[in-house]
Amino acid sequence: MxxxxxxxxxxxxxxxxxxxxxxxxxxxxxxxxxxxxxxxxxxxxxxxTMRWDWFTKAFIHLKTTKKVIAITFDDGPNPEFTPQVLALLKQYNAKATFFCIGRQIEKHPDLLKAITIDGHAIGNHSYSHSKTIGFSTKKSWLKEIERTDALIKQTTGRQTKLFRPPFGVTTPHLASALKTTNHTCVGWSNRSFDTFFKSPKTISKRVLKRIKPGGIILLHDNQVTCIPVLEHILQVLQSEHYTLVTTNDLLHEK
Ligand SMILES: [Zn+2]
Incomplete structure (x- = not known):
């Protein structure tokens, strides 16, 4: 290739x-x-297109026949939806990964603590998540990543080596920054487009059509649709005997 x-x-x-x-x-x-x-x-x-691996190697799924799936949530923590997401995950005994924005962590540190207390994984999703972040220099990327890492460490006492690029945009500058900070770039194999579609039914249908062992599902815990969509997905995955794991667990299996 x-x-x-x-x-x-x-x-x-x-x-x-x-x-x-x-x-x-x-x-x-x-x-x-x-x-x-x-x-x-x-x-x-x-x-x-992260799966092309042009600028940096991205982990987008695990090749396996084992019925394991990782659900990931981007752009939180969000005071309205993150607590509801956590309650649903607990109800279905599911683990997930939350790729959090530094700016949101500063506003809602207790929510970040709640995520880790429940045993979920945390990933870095930049500090600002600005619309122009894709044009950042290596220096700016380093600031974005290190500031959010520091907030995660300060709030939870934990370190994360998972990074998900905002908007899924990778560039040579980001690749170089990730090499310096030693983060693993985590993408997805199952994109819900929940920031685009407004109907929970459409989003669930799209996700469920793409369910595969070792897959990584992308949802956003700042969207009003995330609760009904998550509930539907969890019901189906439970009935199909899938185990919901964190992306860390998938990486370890790799
Ligand atoms: Zn995002």
């Missing part, structure tokens, strides 16, 4: 060839414009 370094090498090589052809007046300059345009489109798609 082609990786980022190979892509850059081929991209640069063909770019030079096109420039030579243009200099020799064999082709128009528009070929270069078109080439650069498609080159950057491919880079954009690669940034949004």
């Amino acid at each position: 082609i990786n980022f370094k190979l892509y850059v090498s081929f991209f640069s090589l063909f770019c030079c060839l096109i420039i030579v052809f243009i200099t020799l007046e064999l082709i128009s300059i528009w070929w270069l414009v078109l080439y650069l345009f498609f080159g950057f489109i491919i880079l954009g798609i690669a940034s949004l």
Whole structure:
């Protein structure tokens, strides 16, 4: 499979060839414009597709036949929904992973404590989760990651080595920062799109269609739909004899 370094090498090589052809007046300059345009489109798609592993290796599922699944919640802790999520998980004897935003931890440290007391795993989901975070330099990524790590440690006494990129966007700068901080990049194999769809029925249907052993489900505990969706998923998974584990457990099985 082609990786980022190979892509850059081929991209640069063909770019030079096109420039030579243009200099020799064999082709128009528009070929270069078109080439650069498609080159950057491919880079954009690669940034949004963690499973390509172009910039950093992402853990997106465990290859197994064992009926284990990891449910993950992003963007919390949230005072309205996180306590309800915790109650449901307890009711179904399920463990999950919460990828928390530093800014939210600062506002709701007790919720983060409650998550760990219940035996769930915590992951780092940046400090700000800003819309432009994908354009951050390595230095900015390090600040985002280290600030949130410090908040998790200060609040729960625990350290996390799990990181989930906001919006699932990976870049060379993020990859370099994760190498420095030694975090594992955790993606997903089953995206609910619960920040897009408004109907719990549509979201549950989408998730349940993609249920597989070793899968990682992405939900958000700041969405109004997360409670009915989670309840439905837990009911089905229980009836199909799945064990709900943390992403740490899946990583250990790996
Ligand atoms: Zn997020």
